[in-house]
Amino acid sequence: METGGFIYPERAYAQVAMSASEEFTFVCPSCGESMAVNPAMRDALVDNGCVVCGASVTTDAFSPVDAPE
């Protein structure tokens, strides 16, 4: 009997693979919420506003993750 094994849903795996390629850090200028987003999520945030406080956001609120300092 095998115990302690995790089964990852395909969707979760795809999300990890995706995040490795292109990601942005979103910082809401209004409420300060920060999160990692992919390009599609960035577009959705610019269209719909911050998911936390509802403030409208621009592309200025996003910075590429793949630029280590």
Ligand SMILES: [Zn+2]
């Ligand atoms: Zn916000």
